[in-house]
Amino acid sequence: MTFEKIPYKIYLAEEEMPKTWYNVRADMKTKPAPLVNPGTGTPMGFEDLRGVFCDELIRQELDNDTREIPIPQEIRDFYKMYRPSPLVRAYCLEEKLQTPAKIYYKFEGNNTSGSHKLNSAIAQAYYAKLQGLTGVTTETGAGQWGTALSMACAYLGLDCKVYMVKVSYEQKPFRREVMRTYGASVTPSPSMETEIGRKILQEHPGTTGSLGCAISEAVEAAVSHPGYRYVLGSVLNQVLLHQSVIGLETKAALDKYGVTPDIIIGCAGGGSNLGGLIAPFMGEKLRGERDYRIIAVEPASCPSFTRGKFAYDFCDTGMVCPLAKMYTLGSGFIPSANHAGGLRYHGMSPVLSQLYHDGLMEAVSVEQTRVFEAAEQFARVEGILPAPESSHAIRVAMDEALKCKETGEEKTIVFGLTGTGYFDMVAYEKFHNGEMTDYIPTDEELQQSFDKLPRIPGLE
Amino acid sequence: MTFEKIPYKIYLAEEEMPKTWYNVRADMKTKPAPLVNPGTGTPMGFEDLRGVFCDELIRQELDNDTREIPIPQEIRDFYKMYRPSPLVRAYCLEEKLQTPAKIYYKFEGNNTSGSHKLNSAIAQAYYAKLQGLTGVTTETGAGQWGTALSMACAYLGLDCKVYMVKVSYEQKPFRREVMRTYGASVTPSPSMETEIGRKILQEHPGTTGSLGCAISEAVEAAVSHPGYRYVLGSVLNQVLLHQSVIGLETKAALDKYGVTPDIIIGCAGGGSNLGGLIAPFMGEKLRGERDYRIIAVEPASCPSFTRGKFAYDFCDTGMVCPLAKMYTLGSGFIPSANHAGGLRYHGMSPVLSQLYHDGLMEAVSVEQTRVFEAAEQFARVEGILPAPESSHAIRVAMDEALKCKETGEEKTIVFGLTGTGYFDMVAYEKFHNGEMTDYIPTDEELQQSFDKLPRIPGLE
Numbered sequence: 026m027t028f029e030k031i032p033y034k035i036y037l038a039e040e041e042m043p044k045t046w047y048n049v050r051a052d053m054k055t056k057p058a059p060l061v062n063p064g065t066g067t068p069m070g071f072e073d074l075r076g077v078f079c080d081e082l083i084r085q086e087l088d089n090d091t092r093e094i095p096i097p098q099e100i101r102d103f104y105k106m107y108r109p110s111p112l113v114r115a116y117c118l119e120e121k122l123q124t125p126a127k128i129y130y131k132f133e134g135n136n137t138s139g140s141h142k143l144n145s146a147i148a149q150a151y152y153a154k155l156q157g158l159t160g161v162t163t164e165t166g167a168g169q170w171g172t173a174l175s176m177a178c179a180y181l182g183l184d185c186k187v188y189m190v191k192v193s194y195e196q197k198p199f200r201r202e203v204m205r206t207y208g209a210s211v212t213p214s215p216s217m218e219t220e221i222g223r224k225i226l227q228e229h230p231g232t233t234g235s236l237g238c239a240i241s242e243a244v245e246a247a248v249s250h251p252g253y254r255y256v257l258g259s260v261l262n263q264v265l266l267h268q269s270v271i272g273l274e275t276k277a278a279l280d281k282y283g284v285t286p287d288i289i290i291g292c293a294g295g296g297s298n299l300g301g302l303i304a305p306f307m308g309e310k311l312r313g314e315r316d317y318r319i320i321a322v323e324p325a326s327c328p329s330f331t332r333g334k335f336a337y338d339f340c341d342t343g344m345v346c347p348l349a350k351m352y353t354l355g356s357g358f359i360p361s362a363n364h365a366g367g368l369r370y371h372g373m374s375p376v377l378s379q380l381y382h383d384g385l386m387e388a389v390s391v392e393q394t395r396v397f398e399a400a401e402q403f404a405r406v407e408g409i410l411p412a413p414e415s416s417h418a419i420r421v422a423m424d425e426a427l428k429c430k431e432t433g434e435e436k437t438i439v440f441g442l443t444g445t446g447y448f449d450m451v452a453y454e455k456f457h458n459g460e461m462t463d464y465i466p467t468d469e470e471l472q473q474s475f476d477k478l479p480r481i482p483g484l485e
Numbered sequence: 486m487t488f489e490k491i492p493y494k495i496y497l498a499e500e501e502m503p504k505t506w507y508n509v510r511a512d513m514k515t516k517p518a519p520l521v522n523p524g525t526g527t528p529m530g531f532e533d534l535r536g537v538f539c540d541e542l543i544r545q546e547l548d549n550d551t552r553e554i555p556i557p558q559e560i561r562d563f564y565k566m567y568r569p570s571p572l573v574r575a576y577c578l579e580e581k582l583q584t585p586a587k588i589y590y591k592f593e594g595n596n597t598s599g600s601h602k603l604n605s606a607i608a609q610a611y612y613a614k615l616q617g618l619t620g621v622t623t624e625t626g627a628g629q630w631g632t633a634l635s636m637a638c639a640y641l642g643l644d645c646k647v648y649m650v651k652v653s654y655e656q657k658p659f660r661r662e663v664m665r666t667y668g669a670s671v672t673p674s675p676s677m678e679t680e681i682g683r684k685i686l687q688e689h690p691g692t693t694g695s696l697g698c699a700i701s702e703a704v705e706a707a708v709s710h711p712g713y714r715y716v717l718g719s720v721l722n723q724v725l726l727h728q729s730v731i732g733l734e735t736k737a738a739l740d741k742y743g744v745t746p747d748i749i750i751g752c753a754g755g756g757s758n759l760g761g762l763i764a765p766f767m768g769e770k771l772r773g774e775r776d777y778r779i780i781a782v783e784p785a786s787c788p789s790f791t792r793g794k795f796a797y798d799f800c801d802t803g804m805v806c807p808l809a810k811m812y813t814l815g816s817g818f819i820p821s822a823n824h825a826g827g828l829r830y831h832g833m834s835p836v837l838s839q840l841y842h843d844g845l846m847e848a849v850s851v852e853q854t855r856v857f858e859a860a861e862q863f864a865r866v867e868g869i870l871p872a873p874e875s876s877h878a879i880r881v882a883m884d885e886a887l888k889c890k891e892t893g894e895e896k897t898i899v900f901g902l903t904g905t906g907y908f909d910m911v912a913y914e915k916f917h918n919g920e921m922t923d924y925i926p927t928d929e930e931l932q933q934s935f936d937k938l939p940r941i942p943g944l945e
Contacts, residue, residue, distance in 0.1 A: 032499045034565070034566075038492075105493040105494070107868055135595045179864075203907075205913075405667055447599075451659075453663075453666055457666070
């Protein structure tokens with residue numbers, strides 16, 4: 026193996042780390058559609074959202090104009106504990122694939138929460154603390170977001186109440202214990218603690234819960250406890266804003282070595298990682314300064330971009346949250362039980378949805394067996410055990426690199442490696458034992474779900 | 486919080502990474518005692534060890550004279566995939582403790598094996614490959630070493646056969662699946678695959694296995710399969726040599742900022758991490774250039790340094806391996822079942838044993854509940870979820886920092902944070918639920934074990 030002068034891993038120095046987040050909405054000609062009150066069909070403003078979200082976060086949510094938003098010093102100090110994350114040149118993967126492509130990945134898994142979620146968790150916890158609140162509530166499915174938020178709250182001395190989907194609570198006791206290590210209270214959802222929880226348990230005794238139900242409980246708990254607010258780990262504009270630190274670091278690291286990517290690839294569930302990774306590159310594209318191919322990768326079993334509708338829909342299955350205009354499979358859509366890993370959200374970030382709708386990015390969907398094949402190949406040569414979510418991006422990065430092998434093109438590919446798979450070994454085991462299968466929803470199934478999309482006058 | 490100019494994390498640049506390992510034996514006035522044939526009582530030489538170990542590794546094992554041993558380029562390239570590991574300034578922990586002490590830790594957990602073990606695994610796999618071997622065998626208990634070796638073998642295309650203590654195989658299925666992801670074959674031990682395994686199963690049907698038994702099976706498998714050799718993750722001189730990369734990086738990072746530690750602290754089971762961390766500092770001490778306090782931390786339930794005998798003993802409980810002169814609790818000693826985490830080896834690296842015997846380092850033992858208290862406090866402020874093993878060092882680093890608080894001394898403390906605790910959540914859960922207890926072996930128990938130490942003529 027011979028190596029160019031670009032190191033295996035590019036780490037920015039502390040003084041090179043971003044001091045501001047980048048708000049891609051400022052450069053969008055068509056802004057993302059506003060959140061809307063399902064009862065009235067009118068856009069929700071600052072006052073409408075204050076009962077649920079922290080003040081400063083609402084301002085960030087609604088701000089479509091400010092391009093650079095300063096990262097408060099306290100958050101920058103916290104970032105220094107686990108950031109900059111390395112931008113890795115995948116020399117070993119390139120050699121394994123025998124491709125002329127140059128592959129880089131931004132690895133966000135080197136913190137205890139195991140994923141990029143911490144970038145927004147600390148920001149949201151910080152603003153809650155700043156506002157003098159006592160604590161925050163949230164939901165978690167697989168547990169990455171809940172873990173990240175627990176870490177952030179422990180650091181700031183803030184209460185953290187996590188509603189964890191019951192089936193995950195029982196099947197992933199380790200995740201639960203990590204959150205407890207950080208002092209969070211973790212409640213299996215649905216629970217008897219909330220009105221909506223009791224109602225659901227009465228109607229569906231023995232239910233193992235869903236993310237939608239956990240969201241509803243977390244929102245209710247926030248609204249009904251003075252000094253608490255609700256926080257969310259993806260989808261929202263504010264989350265993409267905080268996650269822009271991923272893309273800003275990536276771009277700074279590439280710029281340092283004079284590297285310009287041709288293709289940027291990220292996995293997409295609610296869109297927090299992808300939105301963050303592509304932010305500054307998309308900015309250049311929107312301003313007409315440079316062009317990039319930007320590819321969102323989603324599971325074939327939950328294909329909101331590639332097979333969803335661009336429409337107003339509920340953010341939760343319990344239909345208590347505002348409506349957002351996004352690519353959606355319908356708020357009642359739940360991916361097949363054979364789907365492993367995250368990326369199971371029925372909708373997609375309104376910002377990314379608008380960008381996709383405007384033809385500024387592409388999307389592909391991939392089946393999970395092909396994803397785990399890529400994950401295993403990647404682990405064996407690059408050493409890192411990737412999360413199933415992240416492995417969607419690995420799959421497509423490898424596919425693009427193999428195309429380069431055929432054409433002989435020396436493209437530069439950058440992808441986001443959002444996290445590690447330590448808590449996903451049950452899925453890996455299925456894969457090793459040949460027991461993993463693929464499921465792609467039929468057009469009929471999707472149509473049934475689309476039929477239930479809300480019809481709000483004036484919002485067709 | 487205000488911060489000095491020393492960054493949160495010091496990363497060396499690629500060109501600053503060590504190009505040679507440092508062999509502390511070259512600077513020892515009293516060399517570690519040689520491995521001895523239990524039958525004859527004579528030191529084992531190159532030819533005696535060839536059936537079990539790779540040639541180059543035997544040379545390293547026996548070499549007490551060469552101070553600097555070049556790290557082959559291929560190993561340096563692999564190191565670049567996950568090294569340099571960060572040297573972290575524990576600003577948040579210092580503030581939490583309100584101590585004037587300056588605390589640094591070298592974090593070795595940022596690779597998929599989750600620990601420092603990879604530093605030696607890749608070296609041992611490399612030399613096996615270089616010799617044209619087909620594969621290697623080893624044993625693993627909790628699984629860190631087995632995982633590390635699997636990763637290294639996957640990278641080099643070498644077969645990897647791991648005998649995993651049966652109780653761990655069953656209780657830690659995730660660890661097993663990580664190894665399988667890297668293509669290793671993992672066999673619960675004792676197994677029907679080896680003579681010794683069959684013998685043990687016949688004598689003790691239903692046994693859940695032990696590390697000693699797994700070692701015996703792995704050695705037998707290596708010896709009886711052409712093209713295979715046995716490799717080991719700790720205790721041996723060669724392992725400490727490879728692990729010196731930890732200390733060399735630590736020293737280079739400190740030197741870069743003009744920092745000189747007063748106290749260096751590491752946890753000690755077989756001694757691989759501690760021996761590696763302290764190597765260059767001990768070298769200065771041995772050469773009379775500078776003085777440091779060096780502290781080994783061991784579990785109160787397995788106190789080889791603090792309560793063991795300095796004597797020749799078997800390296801395995803099956804008594805098939807050579808004898809080593811070391812601090813030992815007796816090869817039949819097994820820590821109480823309530824002991825969580827690793828550091829359960831009955832003996833200690835012969836190099837470290839000699840250094841301790843010569844008064845060049847100190848040792849303390851700590852009870853596990855105090856260890857987990859420290860682990861949780863550390864996680865909450867520093868973000869990283871530490872392995873129980875590593876948390877022994879955290880405990881004593883915190884204790885030393887609290888002493889500084891009392892005296893007002895601004896000591897500089899460096900400790901080794903060997904790995905992450907993602908696979909140890911069962912122990913954390915016990916701790917959270919108040920179910921964790923401490924067990925300290927009685928003098929009588931230890932004496933019974935000492936009574937069984939081998940008596941080889943001429944080796945008293």
